[in-house]
Amino acid sequence: MSQISNLNKIKGGEFLIKETEAADIFIPEQWDEEQLMIAKTCADFLEAEVYPKLDALDNHEEGLMESLMDKAGELGILGVSVPEEYGGFGKSFNTSMLVAEVIGAGHSFAVAMSAHTGIGTLPILYYGNAEQKAKYVPKLATGEWKAAYCLTEPNSGSDANSGKTKAVLSPDGKHYVINGQKMWITNGGFADIFIVFAKIDDDENLSAFIVERGFGGITMNPEEHKMGIKGSSTRQIFFNDCHVPVENLLSERGNGFKIAVNILNIGRIKLAGAAIGASKAVVDKAVNYSNERIQFKLPISKFGAIRYKIAEMATKIYAVESAMYRAGQNIDDAYDALVADGMEPGKAKLKSTEQFAVECAILKVYGSEALDYVTDEGVQIYGGMGFSAEAPMDRAYRDSRINRIFEGTNEINRLLTVDMMLKRAMKGELNLMGPAQAVAQELMSIPDFNQEDEGLFAYEKRLIKNIKKATLMAAGAAVQKLMMTLGKEQEILMNIADMASLAYVAESALLRTEKLIGIRGEEACATQIDMVRIYLNEAMDQVWLHGKEALNSFAEGDELRMMMMGLKRFTKTEPFNVKDARQRVAKVVIEKNKYPF
Amino acid sequence: MSQISNLNKIKGGEFLIKETEAADIFIPEQWDEEQLMIAKTCADFLEAEVYPKLDALDNHEEGLMESLMDKAGELGILGVSVPEEYGGFGKSFNTSMLVAEVIGAGHSFAVAMSAHTGIGTLPILYYGNAEQKAKYVPKLATGEWKAAYCLTEPNSGSDANSGKTKAVLSPDGKHYVINGQKMWITNGGFADIFIVFAKIDDDENLSAFIVERGFGGITMNPEEHKMGIKGSSTRQIFFNDCHVPVENLLSERGNGFKIAVNILNIGRIKLAGAAIGASKAVVDKAVNYSNERIQFKLPISKFGAIRYKIAEMATKIYAVESAMYRAGQNIDDAYDALVADGMEPGKAKLKSTEQFAVECAILKVYGSEALDYVTDEGVQIYGGMGFSAEAPMDRAYRDSRINRIFEGTNEINRLLTVDMMLKRAMKGELNLMGPAQAVAQELMSIPDFNQEDEGLFAYEKRLIKNIKKATLMAAGAAVQKLMMTLGKEQEILMNIADMASLAYVAESALLRTEKLIGIRGEEACATQIDMVRIYLNEAMDQVWLHGKEALNSFAEGDELRMMMMGLKRFTKTEPFNVKDARQRVAKVVIEKNKYPF
């Protein structure tokens, strides 16, 4: 259910060309009682059940992960976003994001749970027919059955649709007989249900099947040895004449790749949620350590080098968190609107996430990279103890690293960010061309150097507009210049992806803070204001660098000169003492001795 | 022995204010037959003895590390830089750097060996008296005895001089009785000799002792469990009334901290060597993988996103390697000059390294960060396999991470970089003030916009001069403005440290390439020229960002405006298509299927 009364019908990707009002976004300071209670249940569960068992989990203590999943199921944690008719609680998408965030601090458990509730359960919930849903979803919502998702194969990773696993109808027409090999399957070791992607006969596209472990013909290799999330079961799985009843085909023949992609959209934004939860936990520990650890007769939290890190950690978390609940709410709002228009809920859920696939990809990238930054600096703050397996940073660092790889590598997601926007533009769903042309026009005109920014954030809002202009300028020119070959110019696409992403995340942090000021007043939000400015300051620098690199990659001579002048104009900033701002942010975090926002 | 006839008497830190001729630096393309043979011995040793045992090492197979050290000793690898009179081969410093580089690809073995030959052996070699050297060094040079270095304590890490370990003269005056606890001691589990730092009575400063395991009173905790370099023995060591004969005091009472610091200087540049060796090995594997791994019907090495990484990896390695052998040769040259002036060789070795302590700190930071970058992208290139403990990137990634922590954290080394330069300036040993004032003057004058850069690298040399000017401007102004409090402004110091470091590393890459062109001709060096330009392009951007951040941290109003104009001028570049340059570099690396420079 939407928490924003003023339904803003913004579409996915439109952040680049439309203004959003602060009032129209959801901010995590607005969780209601119930949501906070759900969050507390999750946090308590980690504290009581998961944290004492982290070593045992990583050592694959027999049955432990399953029993934790069972307990989570008993508490209702696995069914938060499953509709009530299927034994869940039917909570909003953002509520399920909140659960992902809180549980995200739970290391391997978080991965197991997210695979189960996300890529494991949702294909059935969203693409299953009535019988399939009735049969499987209630058991999944309570954790009685556990699920895994089998897409990747040894020779088919990023290129997911190239899988070789085959499904052939049995002579009697009652079964699909599946043969093939899947790899890297999370929860593989104990799952009861496998969502298996395979090609029927010589189809070009995948189909999806619900496969029960009991169907037979399933064998697996031992647990993979991994850098991190060691407690998460990861298996290579072999299907040898695995007989799947025809009624277990999910959706339609050839629809599998679409299912895979759409389910991954949800997985991506949820991954950002989990990454932010994990990041906060790392900051809590690192700031605490920095307050306790004395060197040169001072707690190391007194040193500028450490305060810098603490402020950067907090700022990145704050910014990505702002974007992620903003997008989550957009998804909720779109869902509500679609259902109000009469769409079937499962379909509406998919459509609403698909609508914001660009934002999901951005969040996947920026969430996982925030976590990598945070854990890396967490290790560094701990010094030698950061390298000790007996202190918490080692596990955090190793567990973090997977997030840039799965749910689509960050390279793939960066490429998708731009690719999806351009495709929508081409289809006329997203009016990028108009605004891009307007920017091109603006380049020709005399710049207005006497801009008066009045009121709080007027200046910052202008900067964000400018990032968007810079992005549109670079993207527009690249499209015009390179046309059909742009798809091969990955470096340029990645530059543009980052420019767009920075616009989105910086704007989200600003809107959140603006809304918060409306509630708490400016004074109470001084630190948040600092964080917005710190983030924006860096974003402007990054936009400049990405823009320069992109433009120099395809333009020359006068055209380049003109666009570079534009880029300079669009990334121009007023002097800002970012050091002092970081010191102020660090001070608050250090005093509270945890991530406090 | 120096390999550069034209002895250039440049002093440490002077790179910031003096021009260096390409002819005056050593480049690794100039290794002589003997050096190449030594390198090959080391590489063969890794191939034959270490690589097949990496898992066994990480599992602490009983006696394995010691036996590998023994074998390395038999091959002479441990005694390369030990004088012949003590059973070594008396090779130059840069030759020992080469050994550090090649062995650097040897994971835990590299750490064990570097602790033994470096911080374990050198204190005796450089600070021992004749008897001490005669007694210990020959056994260390062959590996018959193995050494560890005990400086760190639970409450004394970065603040190394604050250790609590005590040494008290025994009533009969024959022994120092040592009590205390040391931590994180590499090779602790099997070392025969411990260099132990402790305070005699209530001294303010540490003293250093040569402690034999057999002296008794030494106990240790089990092996530490660590994120990486798991094969390296790391122990907590307790000294309980450990009786050390008075003749085993190293150097003089109270001289321990100086010993520790000077030995660490050498350790720092050697760490860069090891990091570069490890980095090259990672590139070899990653590029090979990228050539073999097919996705979307193409080897992934065809994708711009991957080529970007490969080019960046190679460029960083090339640049840091250039700087590290340049500094190594400076140390060799300074040593030769001091010995020619009649200084005792041990003392001369120390003085020559101390002289280049700034460069050693820079290299420690940039070497370890290059390796972290390279391993991180190595993981990413491997995709899911990057996260597998059965593929090589997992170990590389985990082993890499220690390098930013030990031998002085990178924070401490960045701070030291500037601190040492300013102290030298204060003492009149380094004329920073003159050049800084000249830059300040230049700011007032009308810039000469019609600079004609003639000849290869004329433009690039101007850019490097400009980085130095920007650094001097920021440093000079910070000193003037903040005076005595600058030491507390760590953020500013770190900005300046990076600006200076970028000048040094970029210049080194350029000089190396210039010299190489003189030998091979321009055409044969096209890729190296590209790498210089790629590195410099990024360096200019970074200098701009660091400079801006620094200046905005302490200046305001007109002063800030003027300096920002200067910074803009100093970081101004011509358009450069860095994407195409990276593509060209990647092409070469991919074709050679390894790091080929």
Ligand SMILES: Cc1cc2nc3c(=O)[nH]c(=O)nc-3n(C[C@H](O)[C@H](O)[C@H](O)COP(=O)(O)OP(=O)(O)OC[C@H]3O[C@@H](n4cnc5c(N)ncnc54)[C@H](O)[C@@H]3O)c2cc1C
């Ligand atoms: C611990 C773990 C758990 C996992 N859990 C599951 C699971 O439950 N179910 C499941 O189906 N899968 C799972 N995976 C698989 C995961 O989704 C894949 O590893 C991921 O999609 C990347 O595929 P890959 O490993 O084949 O890498 P590749 O696709 O081979 O990629 C290698 C490198 O090439 C790059 N690359 C590839 N194609 C392109 C391109 N066109 N352009 C630019 N760069 C490109 C990638 O970004 C990457 O850097 C898991 C993996 C791991 C490691």
Ligand SMILES: Cc1cc2nc3c(=O)[nH]c(=O)nc-3n(C[C@H](O)[C@H](O)[C@H](O)COP(=O)(O)OP(=O)(O)OC[C@H]3O[C@@H](n4cnc5c(N)ncnc54)[C@H](O)[C@@H]3O)c2cc1C
């Ligand atoms: C695997 C391993 C092997 C090692 N081997 C040896 C060995 O053989 N012999 C030995 O003696 N030691 C050894 N060490 C110890 C190593 O040198 C120390 O870990 C290192 O010096 C950092 O000290 P610390 O761990 O106490 O961190 P701390 O000094 O507590 O540092 C914690 C954090 O605070 C920062 N910090 C500290 N002081 C300041 C300051 N003044 N300003 C700004 N930031 C500051 C640091 O940069 C770091 O980020 C080893 C350590 C490890 C992990």
